[in-house]
Amino acid sequence: MRKCRLVFEKTGRAKYISHLDLMHTMERIFVRAGVDIVHTQGFNPHPYMVFALPLSVCTESVCELVDVQIEDDESFDEIPERLNEKSPEGIKFKKAYEPLTKFKDIAYIDAEGRFEYDGRVSENLLDKLSNFFKKDEIVIKKKTKKGIKDTDIKPGITDIIFEKADDNTVLVKARVTAQNPTTNPDLIATALRELEPDVAPDFSEFMRMAMVFEDGKKFS
Amino acid sequence: MDARLKRILPKVQKPARYVGGEYNQTIKDLSHVDTRIAFCFPDTYEIGMSNLGMRILCGVFNNMDGVWCERVFSPWGDMEDEMRKAGIPLYALESGDPVKDFDIVAFSIGYEMAYTTILNMLDLAGIPLRAADRGEEDPLVIAGGTCCYNAEPIADFFDLFILGEGEEVDPEVVELYRRCRAEGISKKDFLIKAAGIGGVYVPSLYDVEYNDDGTVKSYTPKCGAPERITKRIIKDFNNSYFPDKIIVPSTEIVHDRVVLELFRGCIRGCRFCQAGYVYRPVRPRDSGILIDQGIKLLQDSGYEEITLSSLSTSDYKQLPALCDGILDWCENKKTSLSLPSLRADNFSMSIMERVQKVRKSGLTFAPEAGSQRLRDAINKNVTEEDLLNSCRIAFEGGWNSVKLYFMLGLPTETDEDVVAIAELARKVLWVWKNHSPNKSRGVKITVSTSCFIPKPLSPFQWAGQVSMEEYKRRVKLLRESLKSKAIVYNWHDPETSVIEAVLARGDRKMSKAIETVWRNGGKLDSWSEYFSFQRWMDAFHECGTDVEFFTTRQRGKEEVFPWDISDVGVRKDFLWNEYVKSGQSQLSPDCRVRCTGCGANCLLDGGVCDA
Numbered sequence: 169m170r171k172c173r174l175v176f177e178k179t180g181r182a183k184y185i186s187h188l189d190l191m192h193t194m195e196r197i198f199v200r201a202g203v204d205i206v207h208t209q210g211f212n213p214h215p216y217m218v219f220a221l222p223l224s225v226c227t228e229s230v231c232e233l234v235d236v237q238i239e240d241d242e243s244f245d246e247i248p249e250r251l252n253e254k255s256p257e258g259i260k261f262k263k264a265y266e267p268l269t270k271f272k273d274i275a276y277i278d279a280e281g282r283f284e285y286d287g288r289v290s291e292n293l294l295d296k297l298s299n300f301f302k303k304d305e306i307v308i309k310k311k312t313k314k315g316i317k318d319t320d321i322k323p324g325i326t327d328i329i330f331e332k333a334d335d336n337t338v339l340v341k342a343r344v345t346a347q348n349p350t351t352n353p354d355l356i357a358t359a360l361r362e363l364e365p366d367v368a369p370d371f372s373e374f375m376r377m378a379m380v381f382e383d384g385k386k387f388s
Numbered sequence: 389m390d391a392r393l394k395r396i397l398p399k400v401q402k403p404a405r406y407v408g409g410e411y412n413q414t415i416k417d418l419s420h421v422d423t424r425i426a427f428c429f430p431d432t433y434e435i436g437m438s439n440l441g442m443r444i445l446c447g448v449f450n451n452m453d454g455v456w457c458e459r460v461f462s463p464w465g466d467m468e469d470e471m472r473k474a475g476i477p478l479y480a481l482e483s484g485d486p487v488k489d490f491d492i493v494a495f496s497i498g499y500e501m502a503y504t505t506i507l508n509m510l511d512l513a514g515i516p517l518r519a520a521d522r523g524e525e526d527p528l529v530i531a532g533g534t535c536c537y538n539a540e541p542i543a544d545f546f547d548l549f550i551l552g553e554g555e556e557v558d559p560e561v562v563e564l565y566r567r568c569r570a571e572g573i574s575k576k577d578f579l580i581k582a583a584g585i586g587g588v589y590v591p592s593l594y595d596v597e598y599n600d601d602g603t604v605k606s607y608t609p610k611c612g613a614p615e616r617i618t619k620r621i622i623k624d625f626n627n628s629y630f631p632d633k634i635i636v637p638s639t640e641i642v643h644d645r646v647v648l649e650l651f652r653g654c655i656r657g658c659r660f661c662q663a664g665y666v667y668r669p670v671r672p673r674d675s676g677i678l679i680d681q682g683i684k685l686l687q688d689s690g691y692e693e694i695t696l697s698s699l700s701t702s703d704y705k706q707l708p709a710l711c712d713g714i715l716d717w718c719e720n721k722k723t724s725l726s727l728p729s730l731r732a733d734n735f736s737m738s739i740m741e742r743v744q745k746v747r748k749s750g751l752t753f754a755p756e757a758g759s760q761r762l763r764d765a766i767n768k769n770v771t772e773e774d775l776l777n778s779c780r781i782a783f784e785g786g787w788n789s790v791k792l793y794f795m796l797g798l799p800t801e802t803d804e805d806v807v808a809i810a811e812l813a814r815k816v817l818w819v820w821k822n823h824s825p826n827k828s829r830g831v832k833i834t835v836s837t838s839c840f841i842p843k844p845l846s847p848f849q850w851a852g853q854v855s856m857e858e859y860k861r862r863v864k865l866l867r868e869s870l871k872s873k874a875i876v877y878n879w880h881d882p883e884t885s886v887i888e889a890v891l892a893r894g895d896r897k898m899s900k901a902i903e904t905v906w907r908n909g910g911k912l913d914s915w916s917e918y919f920s921f922q923r924w925m926d927a928f929h930e931c932g933t934d935v936e937f938f939t940t941r942q943r944g945k946e947e948v949f950p951w952d953i954s955d956v957g958v959r960k961d962f963l964w965n966e967y968v969k970s971g972q973s974q975l976s977p978d979c980r981v982r983c984t985g986c987g988a989n990c991l992l993d994g995g996v997c998d999a
């Protein structure tokens with residue numbers, strides 16, 4: 169048995185699959201493709217599958233990572249194609265390789281978002297957005313298990329820029345902290361809705377583009 | 389994906405069930421498609437995707453060149469609200485296209501409580517509810533499924549119904565539809581032609597007259613429609629279509645596993661059971677074929693669980709061979725076989741033992757009645773000895789949880805019969821005390837009762853249902869008789885049973901009440917979250933539907949029923965005879981012991997049942 173890291177995309181209709189459902193779906197993809205993976209021992213064995221960072225439902229990604237253990241005679245090169253043949257729409261495996269790094273070293277996530285404004289995009293809007301995120305702190309109400317808590321999300325947003333895409337759409341490029349704390353890019357829109365409703369988008373969606381080391385290099 | 393849909397999906401629970409895109413979905417190139425079918429299941433995705441019939445028939449349609457069949461389910465309330473707010477009409481999962489733009493909208497109707505959901509789905513699709521209000525431009529709205537044997541309460545909403553098994557007749561209807569459309573034939577004339585296809589019921593081609601007392605006087609066919617509609621069956625079940633690829637949902641559904649259908653029909657003849665009569669005659673599928681199908685589906689789907697489905701699985705003659713075949717394949721894999729509840733009388737220890745290695749779950753038995761006398765009256769051919777013996781084997785094998793299902797309100801039931809349920813449960817407990825190898829883990833015996841619903845085309849179609857008050861009194865009596873910590877008693881509320889009883893034996897006049905319930909917010913009535921007894925009673929009251937006429941009323945031998953136009957093979961005089969015998973607590977043998985001449989054999993070529 170040896171470790172195998174898979175890079176996969178979760179886009180389009182697949183973005184609505186929850187993390188829990190994704191685990192079942194993955195398990196079945198491996199069975200269908202005939203790629204044996206190691207299972208945990210015990211009463212209720214389940215596949216040993218470690219996801220780098222769970223992706224929230226309704227968010228797309230082109231850089232998801234999952235570690236599994238495969239038979240020694242499996243070839244890394246063939247695995248992605250074999251899995252893709254047996255995957256639902258929107259789940260696409262891009263690479264398989266022996267992992268040399270640890271998920272705990274993922275420091276940031278680069279995400280791109282689309283902010284849709286129903287006919288309200290202007291130069292002025294872009295400035296307002298940029299200025300908002302230049303503030304020293306952005307305190308929003310966050311639901312936790314112990315009720316609603318004030319949370320400053322500013323430290324979680326390392327970089328953010330806004331670009332006009334068309335008359336209705338602003339593109340957002342953000343680098344957010346991946347762990348300690350994990351910053352969900354959706355919070356960018358949430359913060360606007362809460363604190364600056366004038367410039368809050370009518371609809372927003374994000375896609376994870378890359379996972380990044382502390383030093384800014386791409387994690388793989 | 390529709391931009392409006394994209395906006396609402398993040399707001400609803402479990403959005404994955406509203407987008408399609410699953411493994412093995414069928415996508416066709418529209419330039420090669422001339423007929424689009426929206427296969428509608430009037431319940432949630434989780435329930436509908438668990439339905440084997442839907443999977444089979446979607447496959448049958450998609451096997452036709454130029455036909456693309458897609459799936460449609462009912463949204464849950466939160467999704468429906470968002471769809472209505474955003475102006476998104478009901479759409480099909482594969483393409484996302486509005487159902488209104490399809491050629492044929494086909495509903496699968498397995499239970500009466502889905503009627504309001506059908507109306508809600510039609511409305512959400514923007515299709516006029518009543519067939520009479522739909523024009524040439526609207527889709528053809530059709531239905532199949534068990535409820536269609538008495539389609540009368542919903543007759544006004546459909547252009548045609550298909551009686552019986554759809555594998556052969558469904559494509560015949562679609563082919564006729566295509567021919568008629570190509571020749572520019574009107575919908576009305578198409579329907580007249582369709583009525584000539586065996587198994588097709590076109591309700592608009594029948595004039596119904598009623599007697600002064602509200603019972604049916606007559607059904608008069610028009611335009612050459614047949615007097616009665618004979619249901620269709622697959623005569624050669626070994627060679628009938630079975631999907632070799634199944635859609636694997638990307639989100640959890642109710643029955644998330646491979647399902648094998650062992651046979652159609654049932655040899656038993658339990659008198660309360662509609663399915664036992666309307667699905668006759670028995671037609672098994674060879675175990676070799678089933679093992680092949682099962683293995684293929686497990687490999688292709690990636691499912692790690694397979695189960696067997698049929699009306700009375702333990703009556704499948706090749707059950708040991710089938711289980712062995714599947715279990716052999718499962719060996720050294722993580723795949724497991726789960727068995728449905730087996731009959732108590734021919735409970736096979738060796739099978740249970742092998743299955744047990746893979747997975748141990750609670751056991752379920754359905755004696756249906758507590759006393760031998762009442763079990764004889766309903767022709768449930770299970771003795772107390774059989775049941776206790778099965779429980780003993782199970783307890784000895786290490787099981788420590790048994791569920792026992794009963795009905796209250798069965799015809800001829802007395803208080804003694806009710807109390808006998810408690811006695812039987814106590815005997816099961818006693819068996820556990822005497823035979824469990826490991827008593828430290830305790831035992832859980834669950835007794836469940838539901839309120840009996842007399843169904844059309846069963847021997848009890850003449851019987852009155854007990855009133856709600858009477859059911860509740862019997863529940864109380866049983867509860868007081870069941871005093872043991874190891875025995876848990878669950879009883880179902882009778883409210884749904886009463887409504888279901890009204891609809892099951894309803895007539896054509898009832899469509900108004902059903903529509904009223906829907907207009908007052910009724911939908912997803914099989915879900916307690918949505919069901920409102922009061923809403924139904926108010927609508928019945930408003931529309932002049934006499935509830936007791938349909939529920940508690942005892943019918944006479946000569947009464948003409950709304951469903952008498954449905955010919956399921958089993959003759960009415962046979963059913964009456966069974967009803968009379970039930971009053972005398974007289975058993976009828978099962979089809980294997982002796983053919984009792986029900987008439988269903990006439991549906992087969994040569995007229996010989998292979999029970």
Ligand code: SF4
Pocket residue numbers: 655668669670978979980982983984985986987988989997999
């Ligand atoms: S004809 Fe005889 S064997 Fe066939 S289903 Fe009827 S009773 Fe059973």
